[in-house]
Amino acid sequence: MVKEINFNSEMHIQHRWDLTPKEATQLQNKLASHISLEDTGQRFTTVAGIDVSYTLSENKAHAAIVVCAMDTLDIIEEQTAAMPITFPYIPGLLSFREVPVILKACNKLSIFPHLLVCDGQGIAHPRRLGLACHLGLYLDKPAIGVAKKRLTGAHRQLGIHKGNWTYLKAGDEKIGIVFRSRKKVKPIYISPGHKISMNRALSLIRRMHTVYRLPQPIRYAHRLANESKGII
DNA sequence: GCGACAG
DNA sequence: ATCTTGTCGC
Numbered sequence: 001m002v003k004e005i006n007f008n009s010e011m012h013i014q015h016r017w018d019l020t021p022k023e024a025t026q027l028q029n030k031l032a033s034h035i036s037l038e039d040t041g042q043r044f045t046t047v048a049g050i051d052v053s054y055t056l057s058e059n060k061a062h063a064a065i066v067v068c069a070m071d072t073l074d075i076i077e078e079q080t081a082a083m084p085i086t087f088p089y090i091p092g093l094l095s096f097r098e099v100p101v102i103l104k105a106c107n108k109l110s111i112f113p114h115l116l117v118c119d120g121q122g123i124a125h126p127r128r129l130g131l132a133c134h135l136g137l138y139l140d141k142p143a144i145g146v147a148k149k150r151l152t153g154a155h156r157q158l159g160i161h162k163g164n165w166t167y168l169k170a171g172d173e174k175i176g177i178v179f180r181s182r183k184k185v186k187p188i189y190i191s192p193g194h195k196i197s198m199n200r201a202l203s204l205i206r207r208m209h210t211v212y213r214l215p216q217p218i219r220y221a222h223r224l225a226n227e228s229k230g231i232i
Numbered sequence: 233g234c235g236a237c238a239g
Numbered sequence: 240a241t242c243t244t245g246t247c248g249c
Contacts, residue, residue, distance in 0.1 A: 054240050056235070061240095089240075091237040098239070120238050130238070151238045184249080189238085 005030065012140045017100050018086070024096045028129040035123065035133050039197045040142060044070050046205065048113035049217025050135070051223035053097045055059060058083050061183055063101040064225035067113045073208065073216045080228040081105035091151065092126050095134035115196075115204065116143040117217050122191035122201070124168055124176035126152050132193025143193030144201045146218055150178075150189055160184050165202065177202050182213050 005027075006014045015027060048067045051078030052212025054060065060082050067077040068097040081104035089099040098120075106112075121130030122145030130151070144177065155178045168176035168191070179197065192201045202206045208215035214222075 052240085054239085056241055089239065091239090094238055125238080145238085147238050149238060152236090 008204050009137055010140070013137055017096060019088075019096065021090055021093055024087075024093050025127070026047065028093075028127045028134075031134065031137060032127055032129040034137055035128065035193075036195050037123070037192050037197055038195070039200050040195050042114065042142070043078075044114040044142070046070060046076060046111070046113040047115045047117060047204075047208065047217055049119075049215070049219070049221035050102055051119045051218060051221035051225045052101060053222075053229060055087065055229050057179050060229075061085050061101045062225050062228045063098070063105040064221045064223075064228055065102070065105045065109065066220035067109070067111070067218050068220070069117075070207070073210075075220060077110060078220075078224055079105045079108040080224060081108065082228065085140065094120055095129070095131045098131060099135050099138065105136070106139065114142065116141055116193065117205070117208070117215060118143060118193065119147070119149045119218055121145045121151050121189065122176065122193035124151060124153055124189055125189035128175070130191065130193070132191070135193025140195075142195040144196060144205060145176075145189075145191045145193050146184070146205060146215060147189040148214070149192075158187055163206075174198060179205070181209050181215075182211075185213050188213065 083101040118132040122132040132143045132145030164180040
């Protein structure tokens with residue numbers, strides 16, 4: 001039974017992370033009811049790309065956060081953090097493996113970004129609580145999930161041209177957008193994490209693309225996460 | 233029971 | 240994700 005959901009002084013949700021897979025699943029169902037898919041109307045001038053890499057030989061997870069200017073995508077700040085891996089990889093429970101080390105890196109930020117872009121799903125998740133939802137909810141910040149593969153849901157055939165997109169659906173429910181960011185290249189899966197709408201999530205992610213498959217903040221974070229393994 | 237399955 | 244080199248295609 002998971003009943004340890006608390007609120008800190010700023011009324012942000014908090015809870016333990018050392019849960020069993022069964023407890024984690026139950027917690028996701030409770031947390032999902034707190035996710036907001038409404039736009040806050042806030043102007044996003046800074047965006048953070050977030051990614052985690054692993055060193056299995058050392059059993060460590062390395063998180064990287066790269067804060068960029070939303071208009072130019074120039075890098076403003078970078079932070080990393082490492083932590084022992086304590087939760088197994090189980091499809092659907094990724095956030096319990098990655099959020100703790102991401103939070104550790106977030107605590108080092110001198111200026112907190114307006115928007116978080118995670119390498120993983122948002123609501124395009126079996127219980128509508130992917131990594132981006134969990135992180136956004138825990139930090140009470142707008143967040144978007146950008147995944148390289150589908151976790152759940154179905155969609156119609158996608159056109160091969162850059163910019164083509166279609167909804168990812170679970171029955172009649174729209175849970176994400178399958179987006180072709182490059183011609184003839186595998187699409188990416190965009191879904192709202194928290195405090196953002198489906199349309200704005202797509203609009204924002206589109207603006208973060210240059211000539212690569214993944215949005216720049218994610219690419220930067222991926223590179224940094226790998227670099228940090230050699231330094232630490 | 234079988235197939236699917238983010239990173 | 241990670242373990243790993245060169246190689247095929249636009």
